[in-house]
Amino acid sequence: MIEGIEGVSSFAGEIDYAFWVVNLICLFLFVVTIGAMFLFIYQYNEKKSKPEDTKNIKHNTPLEIAWTIIPTILMMVIFYIGLDALKIQRTMPADDKSIVVKVLGQKWSWSFEYSNGKKSSKLIVPINKDVKLLMETPINDVLHAFFVPAFRIKEDLVPGQVTRLWFNAQKEGTYDILCAEFCGTRHSYMRSSVVVVSSEKFQDFLYPKVEVVKTAEDIFSELGCIGCHSTDGSILVGPSFKDIYNKEVKVTTNGKTRTIIRDEKYLIKAINDPDADIVDGYFQGVMPPFKGSLTEKDMKTVINYFKGIKEEPKVNKISGKEVADINGCTGCHSIDGSVLVGPTFKGIYNRTTKINVNGSIKEIIADDEYLRAAIIDPAKHIVDGFSNIMPPFKDVLKDEEVEAIIQYLKE
Ligand code: HEC
Ligand code: HEC
Ligand SMILES: [Cu+2]
Incomplete structure (x- = not known):
């Protein structure tokens, strides 16, 4: 089945209702007129009844009144239902209560721009939220029409004009966007899609989380290491962090003093479980254990700092x-x-x-x-x-x- 054929916008029901009312009336009239035609073909066949046998009917007032009044009422019903659906579609939601997206349709592609400047070649929208489209095509371009069958919406794009549409999508999924105005060689390729996602996913799309690159210094001040450790060689409550990697140090382990090399393993242990090895000249029980306080990544950053490896901050490259x-x-x-x-x-x-x-x-x-x-x-x-x-x-x-x-x- 074509995705969204059942209608996934808040007003799809009204549009479909108008569609079915008109079609059922047409079907009824079709059956009545074509049925009567076949009936007359059969009943007044020349072999069965001669034209001169048929009475000449001149006038039938009740019938004429009926076929004037009934179609008029039907027309009024169709008009009323259509107007109702049109009113909902053409009453734009307020800007501050909806997501406003600029739509650019040009030979032969669609692009979308959100109010924070984010651009996309697909229309990503959150579920259950009013979305308002401001649609434009360049002044030297031609007519296009933005058509999303699943939402029951269609509107022309006219050079030099801003046209509008809105919808409120009721179901997550991916639905086709087509150009419904023949616009040249690649008209049939002028397609894109609307992707309806949860509001969390939409926020992630609109404001992609920039991975915060924490430096070792950030971590030291965040966890309070700098209250006890300097980075410049001066001694505070604990030894300085300056130039300690792969250097010898005297430590006391289980009451025994020994000399060890400050390698990666030692440093990780010194942070997670400081009382295991006490650096000579310092006191036990002063540094709190940080086991579990540093993420694996933070620990790597800290160890790299001790090793003297500087991390390059990542720059967001445009694709x-x-x-x-x-x-x-x-x-x-x-x-x-x-x-x-x-x-x-x-x-x-x-x-x-x-x-x-x-x-x-x-x-x-x-x-x-x-x-x-x-x-x-x-x-x-x-x-x-x-x-x-x-x-x-x-x-x-x-x-x-x-x-x-x-x-x-x-x-
Ligand atoms: C409406 C159709 C259309 C669009 C949209 C379009 N181009 Fe073109 N482009 C052409 C045509 C036609 C030519 C060949 C005629 C010319 O040189 O202008 C061309 C030529 C080029 C050339 C030279 C090609 C060569 O073989 O030397 C480059 C490079 C190029 N386009 C890049 C782009 C880029 C990048 C974009 C988007 C920012 C873009 N075009 C958008 C139609 C288009
Ligand atoms: C309350 C003060 C205090 C805080 C806070 C503290 N430390 Fe310590 N740290 C010490 C003391 C005192 C020593 C030396 C005694 C020992 O080995 O336990 C030490 C030892 C160390 C050593 C071993 C040093 C060497 O010369 O071998 C490392 C590595 C270390 N700390 C890292 C950290 C990191 C990383 C943090 C923050 C996540 C931190 N410390 C927070 C007081 C502190
Ligand atoms: Cu088009």
Whole structure:
């Protein structure tokens, strides 16, 4: 079964109700008229009854009143039911009580932007929450229509205008988004999906948890180690943490004094169970045991600190593939070698390409600089055999996004 065929938006019931009322009325009228037709074909067949035998009926007032009044009432019923469903669909929820998503439909892709600036090539929404869509298409683009059959919603996108839709999804799942307005070569590929998820998952999507990279210093101050240990060599309540790794130290273990090397094992034990080995010159029972207080990762960070290994803080890299998907590049460029509206991205980096610059054909190598120009200002040189329909991304993409795409094209 097609997912969502039963209708998964809060107002799908009203729309389906209007649909069925209209259809059942049509079915009833169909049966009555076609049935009467067959009845008359049979009853007034020329062999059975001659035309001159049939009485000439001129007028029947009750019948005429009936077939005026009954259809009028039916029309009013249909109108009323339709208006009811339309009113629900066209009454937008308040901005502050709903999730507002900007929808960009362009030849031939969909992209979505949330109020915190997060972009996505799929529409991710939480269950049981009003979602309001503000839909746009670039001024030089054509008409598209945002259509989600499972939600029973459809609305045109018109260049230079912002059109609206809303819905409240009642069931988790993935539902098709289609373009319902013929918009050119790759119209049938202009698809995406709505993914309805729990509100927790939605929050995770909207605000991805940045893994907090704790440094050893953070851990030392968090757990209070720095109250007793210095990192600069000075002695407080306990020995300093400076330069202790793999150095010898005299400790007392079970009343016996011995000299050991401060290796990883010793250090972990000194933290988890400090009274096992007492460093010479210090007192037993002063340092509390920290067994269980440090996660495995924290312990590793601390041990690395003692070893003198500095951890590189992780930087969130932008994914070139994601930028390309969100900005609709893959609507016109394939990554598998097939030629769509534009040349394929497969093997594009450093390939020899014929380009048309002001009417003359030149052969060039697709290096970084060429690719950058091809993305931000595509009209400057057109790849031979293609037409100039790629929109310029000069003011759309940030520099680092262009670089991320180029990096992606290299791979
Ligand atoms: C209340 C004070 C106190 C706190 C808090 C404390 N320590 Fe200690 N620590 C000591 C003392 C005193 C010693 C030396 C006696 C011993 O070996 O138990 C010591 C010993 C150590 C040693 C062995 C040092 C060496 O020279 O061999 C390590 C490693 C250590 N502590 C790590 C930590 C870490 C990591 C923390 C925080 C998670 C911490 N300590 C918190 C007082 C403290
Ligand atoms: C509406 C369709 C369309 C979209 C959307 C589109 N392009 Fe293009 N692109 C084309 C066409 C057609 C050409 C060939 C004509 C030309 O050079 O302008 C082309 C050419 C290119 C070239 C040069 C190709 C070569 O073989 O030398 C690159 C690189 C490129 N596009 C990257 C992108 C990136 C990156 C995006 C998204 C940010 C994108 N395109 C979005 C249609 C599109
Ligand atoms: Cu379209």
